[in-house]
Amino acid sequence: xxxxxxxxxxxxxxxxxxxxxxxxxxGGQATxxxxxxxxxxxxxxxxxxxxxxxxxxxxxxxxxxxxxxEEAAQAVTRLITQDKVVLILGEVASxxxxxxAEKAQAAGVPMITPSSTNPTVTxxxxxxxxxxxxxxxxxFVMAKFARENLKLNKVAVLQDNKSAYSIGLTEVFRxxxxxxxxxxxxxxxxxxxxxxxxAQLTAIKKTQPEGxxxxxxxxxxxxxxxxxRELGLKVPLMGGDGWDSEKLFELxxxxxxxSYFSNHYSPDNPDPRVQKFIAxxxxxxxxxxxxxxxxxxxDAARVAIDALKRAPxxxxxxxxxxxxxxxxxxxxxxxITLDAKRNAVKSAVVLKxxxxxxxxxxxxxx
Ligand code: PHE
Numbered sequence: 001x002x003x004x005x006x007x008x009x010x011x012x013x014x015x016x017x018x019x020x021x022x023x024x025x026x027g028g029q030a031t032x033x034x035x036x037x038x039x040x041x042x043x044x045x046x047x048x049x050x051x052x053x054x055x056x057x058x059x060x061x062x063x064x065x066x067x068x069x070e071e072a073a074q075a076v077t078r079l080i081t082q083d084k085v086v087l088i089l090g091e092v093a094s095x096x097x098x099x100x101a102e103k104a105q106a107a108g109v110p111m112i113t114p115s116s117t118n119p120t121v122t123x124x125x126x127x128x129x130x131x132x133x134x135x136x137x138x139x140f141v142m143a144k145f146a147r148e149n150l151k152l153n154k155v156a157v158l159q160d161n162k163s164a165y166s167i168g169l170t171e172v173f174r175x176x177x178x179x180x181x182x183x184x185x186x187x188x189x190x191x192x193x194x195x196x197x198x199a200q201l202t203a204i205k206k207t208q209p210e211g212x213x214x215x216x217x218x219x220x221x222x223x224x225x226x227x228x229r230e231l232g233l234k235v236p237l238m239g240g241d242g243w244d245s246e247k248l249f250e251l252x253x254x255x256x257x258x259s260y261f262s263n264h265y266s267p268d269n270p271d272p273r274v275q276k277f278i279a280x281x282x283x284x285x286x287x288x289x290x291x292x293x294x295x296x297x298x299d300a301a302r303v304a305i306d307a308l309k310r311a312p313x314x315x316x317x318x319x320x321x322x323x324x325x326x327x328x329x330x331x332x333x334x335x336i337t338l339d340a341k342r343n344a345v346k347s348a349v350v351l352k353x354x355x356x357x358x359x360x361x362x363x364x365x366x
Contacts, residue, residue: 017053017314019044019060019304020079022090022100027067028193028219031245032092032293036114037062038285039297040089042277043305045284053308061085065096072096076103076111085109086314087304092293093217094118094165101128108316110323114300115264115293117241118168122342127320129342131300131331132264133366135165135240139172139215141262141348141364142238146211147180149350149362150236150260156185156209158200158224160216162192169215169240177213185209190220197224201231211235217242222251229255236260244292249356259353264292265333266349266360277332292333299331 021040023033044058052058061083063075072091079085080103088104088111091097097116104111105125112129113121119134146152155177160166174184185207188200201224204212212228214221214237221243228237239261248256267278267289277298281290290298306329307322308314329336334346347365351358 015056016059017056017308018083018085019058019301020076020083020085020088020090021060021062022065022072022075022079022088022096023062024067024092024096025062025064029067029093029217031218031247031291032115033064033067035291035293036090036092036297038281038288039114039290039294039299040301042281042284043298043301046280047302047305053305058305058308060089065091067093067096069093069096069099073099073103076100080104080107080109086316087112087308087319089114089297089300089304091116093163094121094168095163097121098124098164101125104128108320110316110319112300112304112323114296115241116165118164119343120164120168126324126342127316129303129323129338131303131336131338131344132296132333133346133348134343135168136172137366138240138262138348139169140176141350142213142240142260143173143176143180143182144364145260145262145350145362146177146213146238147182150211152182152210154183154185154207154209155211155213155238156204156207157187157213158197158204158216159187159189159214160192160220161189163216165240165242166215166217170213173213173215190216190224192217192220194220195223197227198231201228201233205231205233209235211238213238215240215242218245218248218251222248222253222256225252225255225259241292243353246291248353252353257354260350260361261353261358262348262364263351263358264346264348265295266351266358268360273330274332295331295333299329299333299336302331303329303336
């Protein structure tokens with residue numbers, strides 16, 4: 001099935017600058033794509049209200065990749081060849097961003113992923129950027145939190161072997177947790193879309209861990225939490241940014257209470273700039289509180305707009321150079337300075353899950 005364009009046709013002509021966006025608006029990671037789309041829409045609305053860029057209005061062409069890397073890659077080809085976009089925003093899931101980056105790099109069209117954290121994404125080439133931290137840091141954050149805050153000695157890991165993100169985070173966590181003096185009792189695997197995790201959880205239970213690291217996406221993690229509790233595994237679960245979705249609470253219910261995950265941003269941040277973003281986002285989205293995806297996508301779009309303003313023209317090389325020079329950019333999910341590898345170096349927050357919501361616990365700096 002071809003990717004579907006959302007939001008109707010984009011007006012062509014000399015008075016608009018067309019950006020491309022690829023996201024999971026349907027499928028197992030649908031809340032990721034929807035939040036990202038809403039964050040980008042807010043950034044563009046604000047920029048257009050302030051006069052656009054070089055006298056032109058900004059518009060975005062959005063394709064739904066249905067949570068599939070193959071569709072994401074195909075959408076990039078369409079955005080470049082058909083829609084002639086100057087720059088691409090997306091994806092969230094690292095496996096999809098990896099498939100997209102290949103195409104964007106080959107065509108010389110800059111791509112900014114708001115939220116893909118697997119280090120290999122930006123290694124695809126000099127046209128590929130991100131505005132978030134990377135997983136060698138994120139894995140360290142939860143390993144450190146597990147050792148120093150939760151005082152855990154023995155932890156099991158349950159990874160999604162279909163996700164570049166989950167595989168990468170598992171590797172880092174295992175290494176860092178051991179370096180900090182902890183022991184990994186066992187590493188078990190599932191495949192994205194599975195619904196029965198009892199065999200893996202039973203194997204994990206036998207090793208008597210004091211916690212379980214589950215670096216997956218919310219769609220699976222919620223179900224894993226329920227099945228773990230049913231099997232009598234009462235220890236805390238820990239995860240990464242992939243847990244960040246309202247749906248986690250729906251799927252996990254009270255089974256997810258008492259768990260922790262690392263993330264890019266907390267809506268509890270009292271910074272007036274963050275609180276203004278939250279208020280504006282809520283006003284446009286029926287009162288929904290923006291999650292990290294919305295915040296990072298808003299930041300990525302604003303970094304793109306800032307580069308469009310600074311670049312001498314909208315050609316690929318000019319935009320690539322302008323994005324690469326991003327420095328001390330005040331994002332709502334942290335200040336963004338892009339390093340030589342086109343990654344942002346930022347702090348992470350740890351959030352606790354209880355009673356159907358998250359609460360801020362601590363910030364861990366790189
Ligand atoms: N970091 C995840 C990945 O690379 C995506 C993600 C980011 C999901 C932020 C939720 C919140 O696959």
